[in-house]
Amino acid sequence: MPEADQKVNSDMIPQVDAARDALNEHTLRTVHWHFHDDTGSPFWLEKKRELNFDPLTDIKSFDDLKKFPLFEDEWLRGGPIQRWVPQGHAGKPVYVFETGGTTGVPKSRMVIEDHWKDYELFSSTLPETYFPTGSNWLMLGPSGPRRLRLAVEHLAQHRGGICFCIDxxxxxxxKLIKKGWMEHLEEYKKHCIDQAVTILTAGHDVKCMFATPKLLEALCEALEEKGTSISEVGITGIFSGGTEFTPQWTRFCVEELFGGAPQESGIYMTPTYGNTLMGLACSKPIRAEDGYKISYYAPQPRAATEVVQFDDYDQVVGYGETGRVKLYTLTDEFFVPGFMERDEGEREAPFDLYPWDGVSGVRPFHQLASATTVGVY
Known part of the structure; x- marks a missing residue:
């Protein structure tokens, strides 16, 4: 089907309508939680006084969230972090997860259990054949004040395994990239890969892993240099993420690094698209016959994405058309009524597994691309 001719399959309409009803209902509950005096956070209760409408009476559906001003990432820079904690969750242990922070004050998001819930939902999408329950995991990604490390660790534990992490x-x-210290960059990448190789060859029976595309490729090359492979060290299931996940790279990874499709190589890889605000969007299963196309679907109703026009962020583009990614986060811990991501892509139609819109071809937003630094990710 040509991209421009995409549309919702008529057989899908009842599922799409049901998913939309669920999203509308969830939106209403979330807004009432965050703007009620007894349960809302200090930030949103204060922001409520600045609005020219009453969220408790004027928000009746998901589309009504467009009444809110766009969420500004500057709101997340600096504290106090307590202003984001909903009063309905007062007294519970709070995590702080950061993003960015290379220059200036990093963006911080408070979390209580969202990272657990998001990854438990994601867990149900992993095929048991390649991600067997009880398996140990390797987390080959960022450590420190980032959500991903604890989320992957919880995923492993939720599935009955133990997670091994690197620094x-x-x-x-x-910073190394910005200074042009490429020799140091390569050494640091090697340092990270050495840690992973040590874990995978130490008899810990690791079968599943998270890795960014660049690190996954470097790991496969390092194992090959040692006369082994990712398959021979026991890995069967990989989930990965990042805007560098392109059909071209996926084809190279599956055909060259793994040795073929899962049925041949015994290795299954699922791309994901996520961040500290949203959680984790799953990919439609990637197939060679589809040209390794990657389409992501947000974990509705806890989060939703739209692909909107570049000159009007309230207008969704047609199916198959290109626009900027707009994010909504709708949990009882965190509320984001429309945040413009630093990514663009094409709007994808719903399908049986995810009966709501998706996005494919995710890449840095063209107006910001030159300012985007991609490191080990």
């Missing part, structure tokens, strides 16, 4: 400071990587 990786992405802020140092970005």
């Amino acid at each position: 990786l400071d992405p802020r140092w990587v970005v």
Whole structure:
């Protein structure tokens, strides 16, 4: 089907309508939680006084969230972090997860259990054949104040396994790139890969892993240099993420690094698209016959994405058309009524597994691309 001719399959309409109803209902509950005096956070209760409408009476559906001003990431820079904690969760242990921070004050998000819930939902999408329950995991990604490390660890524990982690400071990587110290960058990447190889060859029976595309490729090359492979060290299931996940790279990874499709190589890889605000969007299963196309679907109703026009962020583009990614986070811990991501892509139609819109071809937003530094990710 040509991209421009995409549309919702008529057989899908009842599922799509049901998913939309669930999203509308969830939106209403979330807004009432965050703007009620007894349960809302100090930030949103204060922001409520600045609005020219009453969220408790004027928000009746998901589309009504467009009444809110766009969420500004500057709101997340600096504290006090307590202003984001909903009063309905007062007294519970709070995590702080950061993003960015290479220059200036990093963006911080408070979390209580969202990272657990998001990854438990994601867990149900992993095929048991390649991600067997009880398996140990390797977390080959950023450490420090980032959500991903604890989330992957919880995923492993939720599935009955133990997670092994490496030390990786992405802020140092970005500094190396900006200074042009490429020799140091390569050494740091090698340092990270050496840690992973040590874990995988130490008899810990690791079968599943998270890795960024660049690190996954470097790991496969390092294992090959040692006369082994990712398959021979026991890995069967990989989930990965990042805007560098392109159809071209996926084809190279599956055909060259793994040795073929899962049925041949015994290795299954699922791309994901996520961040500290949203959680984790799953990919439609990637197939060679589809040209390794990667389409992501947000974990509705806890989060939703739209692909909107570049000159009007309230207008969704047509199916198959290109626009900027707009994010909504709708949990009882965190509320984001429309945040413009630093990514663009094409709007994808719902399908049986995820009966709501998706996004494919995710890449840095063209107006910001030159300012985006991609390191080990």
